[in-house]
Amino acid sequence: MEKRTNSPYPRIDRPVLAVVGVLLVISTVLFARNDREHEWRWYQAEFKRLVAEKFGPDKAKTVPTGLQQIWIPSMAKADRCVTCHQALGWKGFETADEPFRTHPAEILKSHPPETFGCTSCHGGQGWAIDAGPAHGPIEHWNEPLLGKQLGSEYSLVDNKAALMQMNCNVCHRYERETKGADAINHAKKLVQEKGCRGCHVVNGRGGTIGPDLTYVGDKEAEQYEYGRLSGQKTSFAWHVAHFKDPRSLVTETVMPNFNFGTKDAQALAMLVLSWKKSPVPAAFIPGVPHSEPQTEQEKADEERMKTGPGGWFVKTGCFVCHSISALGVKSPAQIGPDLSTAVEDVQSRFGRTLDDFLREPTGTMSVVLSRQIILTPEEKAVAISKLREAYAEHEKQKATAAKADKQAAPVAARH
Amino acid sequence: MAFPFLSFLKRSQGPEAPGVHPQPFWSFRPRSDRESGDAIVSNFALHMFPAKVSRASLAWKYSFWLGTGSAALFLLLILSGGPLLFLYVPSVERAYASIKDIEYVVTFGSWLRSVHRVGAHLMVVVVALHLVRVFLTGAYKNGVGQGQKREWNWVIGVFLLLFTLLLSFTGYLLPWDQLAFWAVTVGTNIAASIPFVGPQVRELLIGGRAIDQPTLIRFYVLHIVVLPIAVGALFAYHMWRVRKDGGLAAVDKEARENELQEAPASSTKTYTLLGIARGTSPVIKATSISRLDKMVNAVPDLVRRANLVTLATIALISILATFVRSPLEEPANPLVTPNPAKAPWYFLWLQEIVTDTTIKIGSFTVNGAFVGGVVLPGLLVTLLILWPWLDRSPKEAAGVWFARARRRQNLVFLLLCAFVLTLTFVGTVMRGPYWHIYWPWEAWPDIPGRL
Numbered sequence: 106m107e108k109r110t111n112s113p114y115p116r117i118d119r120p121v122l123a124v125v126g127v128l129l130v131i132s133t134v135l136f137a138r139n140d141r142e143h144e145w146r147w148y149q150a151e152f153k154r155l156v157a158e159k160f161g162p163d164k165a166k167t168v169p170t171g172l173q174q175i176w177i178p179s180m181a182k183a184d185r186c187v188t189c190h191q192a193l194g195w196k197g198f199e200t201a202d203e204p205f206r207t208h209p210a211e212i213l214k215s216h217p218p219e220t221f222g223c224t225s226c227h228g229g230q231g232w233a234i235d236a237g238p239a240h241g242p243i244e245h246w247n248e249p250l251l252g253k254q255l256g257s258e259y260s261l262v263d264n265k266a267a268l269m270q271m272n273c274n275v276c277h278r279y280e281r282e283t284k285g286a287d288a289i290n291h292a293k294k295l296v297q298e299k300g301c302r303g304c305h306v307v308n309g310r311g312g313t314i315g316p317d318l319t320y321v322g323d324k325e326a327e328q329y330e331y332g333r334l335s336g337q338k339t340s341f342a343w344h345v346a347h348f349k350d351p352r353s354l355v356t357e358t359v360m361p362n363f364n365f366g367t368k369d370a371q372a373l374a375m376l377v378l379s380w381k382k383s384p385v386p387a388a389f390i391p392g393v394p395h396s397e398p399q400t401e402q403e404k405a406d407e408e409r410m411k412t413g414p415g416g417w418f419v420k421t422g423c424f425v426c427h428s429i430s431a432l433g434v435k436s437p438a439q440i441g442p443d444l445s446t447a448v449e450d451v452q453s454r455f456g457r458t459l460d461d462f463l464r465e466p467t468g469t470m471s472v473v474l475s476r477q478i479i480l481t482p483e484e485k486a487v488a489i490s491k492l493r494e495a496y497a498e499h500e501k502q503k504a505t506a507a508k509a510d511k512q513a514a515p516v517a518a519r520h
Numbered sequence: 521m522a523f524p525f526l527s528f529l530k531r532s533q534g535p536e537a538p539g540v541h542p543q544p545f546w547s548f549r550p551r552s553d554r555e556s557g558d559a560i561v562s563n564f565a566l567h568m569f570p571a572k573v574s575r576a577s578l579a580w581k582y583s584f585w586l587g588t589g590s591a592a593l594f595l596l597l598i599l600s601g602g603p604l605l606f607l608y609v610p611s612v613e614r615a616y617a618s619i620k621d622i623e624y625v626v627t628f629g630s631w632l633r634s635v636h637r638v639g640a641h642l643m644v645v646v647v648a649l650h651l652v653r654v655f656l657t658g659a660y661k662n663g664v665g666q667g668q669k670r671e672w673n674w675v676i677g678v679f680l681l682l683f684t685l686l687l688s689f690t691g692y693l694l695p696w697d698q699l700a701f702w703a704v705t706v707g708t709n710i711a712a713s714i715p716f717v718g719p720q721v722r723e724l725l726i727g728g729r730a731i732d733q734p735t736l737i738r739f740y741v742l743h744i745v746v747l748p749i750a751v752g753a754l755f756a757y758h759m760w761r762v763r764k765d766g767g768l769a770a771v772d773k774e775a776r777e778n779e780l781q782e783a784p785a786s787s788t789k790t791y792t793l794l795g796i797a798r799g800t801s802p803v804i805k806a807t808s809i810s811r812l813d814k815m816v817n818a819v820p821d822l823v824r825r826a827n828l829v830t831l832a833t834i835a836l837i838s839i840l841a842t843f844v845r846s847p848l849e850e851p852a853n854p855l856v857t858p859n860p861a862k863a864p865w866y867f868l869w870l871q872e873i874v875t876d877t878t879i880k881i882g883s884f885t886v887n888g889a890f891v892g893g894v895v896l897p898g899l900l901v902t903l904l905i906l907w908p909w910l911d912r913s914p915k916e917a918a919g920v921w922f923a924r925a926r927r928r929q930n931l932v933f934l935l936l937c938a939f940v941l942t943l944t945f946v947g948t949v950m951r952g953p954y955w956h957i958y959w960p961w962e963a964w965p966d967i968p969g970r971l
Contacts, residue, residue, distance in 0.1 A: 112816035114578065118824055125832045132838035136631040139842050172625055181617060185625070232620035245697075245849040247970045255971065268971075325856045326968040338968040378970075 145172070145234055148189040152205055159197055172234060177222045179386045184223040184231035186239065193218065212285070221389070226272050227251060247326070259341065262368040264288065267375065274379035279308065279392035291369070292376035299363055307380070315360060322381035330355065344374035403437070410434050414498075417491055418444070422478050431499035432491075441469075445499040447492045460489055565826075569818040570763060577768040578816065578825055582657070582921075585829045586650035590684075592833040593643040594751065597687075600636040601744070608694065610740040612733045615696035616851045623848060634841035640688045642837065644866050647684045651677060651904075655933055658926050660908045661918035663772025665765065670918075671908030673761040676754055678904050683751045685866060690743035692864050693736060701852035702861040704731055704739070706871060710863075710893030730854065769919030774814060776916065859953045859967065868947030869940045870897055875955060900936075 149170055157165035173187045191205075192198040198207040208218075216226065224231040229250035233239035241249030249255055251272060256265035270286040277283040282290050296302070302311035305318045329343045333354050336342060346353065348370035351360040365373065388395065399407075411419045415432030418424050423444070428436040431445035442450060451459045455467065463485050466474050474480065480488065546563060550556035560566050576582065607626055609618040622629040654660055660674035693704045708731070712722035727734030762768065816822070849858070863871045870892055877888030903910075917923035922930055952958040953965055 112575065112821045114575075114816065114821045114825070118828060121828055121832075122824075125828060125835055128835035128839065129831060132835050132842070135842040136628065136838060140628050140631060174625075181613070183617075183621075232617070232624050234624050238624075242969070242971070245847070247850060249971055251971075325853075326970045327856065327859060329968065331968060338966050340968070340970045 143234060144236060145188045148204055149191065152191045155198070155201070155205055156195070174231075175218055175222050177220070177225075180222065180225060180384060182222045182224060182231055184218075185234050186223040186227075186229070186231065187218075188234055189236070190223075224248070225275075225385070227269060228272060259337075259345075259371070261371055267371075271375045271379040274376065275381055275383045276385055276389050277391055278380065279390065288372040288375055289379065292372035295365075295369060295373060296376070304360070318377060318380060320380055320382050322378045341374050341378060344377055345370045348373045406435070415491075415495070417487065421480070421484075421488075423488075426473075429495050431495045431502060444492060445495045448496040459492060463489060563819070565819055565823045568759065569822050570767075571818055572815040573818050573822050574767060574771045574774055575814055575816050576774045577770045578822060579770070582770045583768060584649075584653060585825065586646055586653055588826050588829045589646045589833055590643060590650055590680075591755065592830040593639050593646060593837070594755065595830065596834055596837060597636060597639050597643065598748065600632055600639065603632055604636060605744060610694065610736055612696060612736055612852075615694060615736065616848075619695045619697075619848055623846075630845065631838075631841050634844055634846045635837055636691075637846040638840045638844055639837050640691060641865075643684055644688055647681050651681055652933075652937060655907075656930055657769060657919055657921050658911070658913065658917045658923055659769035659919055661769065661911065661913070661915060662765075663769060663915055663918040664775050665772060668765045669761065670765050670769065673758060673765060674908050675905050676758050676761065678901065680751060680754050680758065682901070683747055683754065687743065687747045687751065688866070689864060690739040690747065693731075693739045694743065695848055696736065696852045698849040698852060698856075698858050699847065701731060701854070702858055703863050704735070706861060706863040707867060710867075710870065710874065710889050713887060713889030714894050715890065771919070772915075773919040778814065860951055860955050862947065862951070865944060865948045868951075869943035872943040872947040872951075 149168070153165045153168050153170075156168055168191060172185060173191070174183045174185045175187060176183050187193055189204040190208075192201065193208045194213070195207055196210075198205055201207070222231065223229070227250060228248045229241060230239050230243070230246045230248070237243065238246070239250070240252075242255075243249070251266075251268040253265040256268050259268070261267055264287065267288040270289045273283055273286045274289045277286065277289075281293060296307065301307065301318075304312045304314035305316065306313065307318050309319065311317075324340070326338075326340045329340060331338045331343065333356075334343055334346055343354065345367075347355070348363075348365050349367070350362055351358045352362065387393065407419065410416065410424065410433065413433045415424075415429045415434035418427070418429050418432070418434050423429075424434050424436050426436060426438055426441040427444045428434055428439055429444045448459050451457065451462045455462055462470075463474075463480075465471075546559035547555050548559075550559055560571075604622070607618060607622050607629065609615055619633070622633050624630070626632075654674065654677065660670050662668040662670050689704075689707060693700045704726075708722050708725050711725055712718040714721055723729060725735075725738070726732075727738045766772070862868060873892030873896055874888045875892075877886075877891040879886040879888070911926070911929060913923065913925040913929075917925045946957070949960060950957050953967070958964055
């Protein structure tokens with residue numbers, strides 16, 4: 106190439122460019138490798154191999170590859186645990202090592218992962234895809250995996266895996282006893298026996314000497330006073346020590362010392378830490394009425410109508426829309442006309458007899474009688490006879506009322 | 521045409537205006553003088569740069585290319601911010617989760633976010649260093665050229681630094697974690713200490729009385745639209761002024777040393793295509809140093825170095841980003857203050873001054889936020905802006921590192937820098953829980969956790 110410039114710079118810049126070029130290549134290799142290198146790739150390959158070994162290569166082909174997640178929008182959860190724990194729903198890996206072990210099937214029947222995810226029970230960080238950040242404990246993530254490892258660190262008495270029961274109780278908090286949550290059940294029994302509610306409000310009930318404990322699990326770790334606590338500085342450790350001897354942590358407390366043993370104190374600590382306002386859909390919480398309950402008055406009225414002369418209309422469901430006032434049936438909705446005068450009313454509205462109309466209804470009634478209240482011809486005959494009865498009753502009442510009016514009129518005139 | 525597949529862009533029909541290049545793209549292998557001329561006219565680098573630049577102003581040792589580095593970082597931040605725009609959700613409910621997704625499952629997401637974060641922090645550093653370099657070389661001073669207004673370019677530069685800080689600060693809130701929430705709490709509370717209008721200023725900044733969705737959307741729009749456009753526009757003007765001022769101040773030094781004369785006004789020089797097309801042109805007086813042995817062609821020498829600096833910046837940031845993971849703390853929680861709660865590091869010298877000027881007399885507290893957060897930085901910025909007019913040194917001091925005539929002001933400036941750096945160090949490294957001082961070798965007390 107011709108020499109275009111007398112500049113000395115190309116000579117100086119060439120080695121600089123070489124260095125920068127090498128750096129660029131290095132950086133590309135580095136970030137591409139960093140992004141690709143994750144342990145889940147190995148676990149997925151290994152699980153495929155295990156499936157192939159046990160069930161043959163065809164079955165192994167059905168094992169999905171790549172990042173997997175269970176997405177629960179209602180709880181804003183995306184649990185990627187299943188990326189490594191692929192054996193979750195596979196039969197035949199019950200005794201394998203984690204993460205290749207089958208999940209105990211019994212609990213999954215009532216708690217399907219696609220509804221509840223993984224972390225709502227097990228804890229841990231569902232967003233993460235590496236064991237370290239996913240299982241914790243890790244900085245900036247306060248909910249480590251509630252497994253045996255953490256339980257051992259706290260030297261839990263009996264069941265080392267009991268910490269997970271805290272998460273059971275986030276939903277099951279209103280139950281006296283929850284199957285499988287022995288530690289929590291034990292603690293709930295202690296709450297009753299020791300009369301905690303004498304001083305503390307729990308779930309809206311109790312005394313006011315001590316603080317309300319309904320949502321004490323939401324109290325931040327830093328809001329406890331650790332000055333007199335030796336060892337681990339955690340909310341859990343604080344509560345265990347406090348249950349064992351309240352005055353050792355808070356000198357001026359009036360809470361009596363119940364002489365709880367380690368097991369009791371640990372169970373109670375788990376219980377109180379589970380009392381959280383958690384973003385759990387209401388439908389997930391057992392023991393909470395999921396319907397608007399009827400009032401006692403409404404229930405009594407319905408019972409009375411059922412046994413009265415118009416009981417037939419209550420049992421079939423006609424009364425949902427229609428009152429039959431002559432027979433003492435009052436519809437809660439009263440969308441349709443009162444059926445006491447149906448004999449006359451149908452004739453004037455549709456120009457057809459009641460028998461004819463019921464045999465081949467039109468309009469709304471054709472929809473209701475073909476989908477919701479399906480009556481056999483015999484039942485229709487009963488309906489017609491009952492409606493005639495109601496009409497007769499209605500006429501009778503009208504006559505009586507007219508007579509009463511006549512008698513009452515002079516009285517009214519005098520005023 | 522260099523790109524045959526782009527041939528549809530070629531305007532081949534109709535008479536071509538003389539001098540107006542007919543192709544939107546230029547040829548890399550010109551076959552005629554016309555084609556090489558076209559290549560020059562339609563080349564962005566040549567629009568931006570003069571045809572020839574002085575050798576001295578290209579030296580690594582004079583400018584350290586910090587301005588180019590800042591521009592490269594700005595480019596890199598736009599490039600890395602683009603994909604993040606598609607991934608991030610500016611909503612209080614979803615922002616945190618979207619960052620978790622970027623960190624864990626988006627391909628190259630973690631690296632991308634780190635590039636953006638490391639780049640942003642480095643941009644603050646590099647822009648500040650650029651300012652230091654310009655001060656120490658007296659490059660805001662006018663030299664021998666005519667029509668120079670370097671002092672105004674300095675003012676633009678100061679605003680570019682402020683906008684850089686604001687860009688970084690607005691980006692700080694977006695992850696909606698504890699770090700973000702409390703850094704912005706500290707920052708906006710300092711603004712609230714302005715007398716009389718403080719609370720209103722804070723309300724305007726955060727869109728209400730508490731940091732919430734209105735704050736997030738304000739900071740988001742400022743971060744992705746308003747401030748980048750402001751920085752882009754100021755940057756363009758900054759560059760244009762550099763050319764109008766006859767290049768870097770090093771050129772003036774060289775011109776003086778060579779006792780070069782100002783070139784007579786040229787009647788043929790033109791900055792517009794119109795001038796070429798019509799043969800007319802405004803007469804422009806320019807400082808021209810025509811000693812060819814001191815000049816090199818902008819293409820390739822200047823362009824190559826600018827590209828080198830850009831590539832080196834990209835390489836450096838990219839490598840740093842693979843090692844420095846961007847933190848994401850707990851989700852923002854207005855009820856729990858982290859201990860200690862700190863402003864972003866570049867404001868920590870201010871937070872430190874706020875602490876040190878807060879005086880407690882018995883139960884009565886004189887809040888230092890006004891002194892440390894408003895008066896002092898306001899004074900420093902005003903002083904920075906006004907300094908070119910206060911600096912009475914002779915014009916020979918322009919473009920000279922540590923000029924003798926400017927020795928005293930350089931010393932004071934460096935002392936101020938050292939003061940800011942020291943306080944930044946204390947605030948960043950030494951302030952621990954309860955804002956107590958901890959030496960680097962002292963362990964901070966354990967922060968309690970839930971489990």
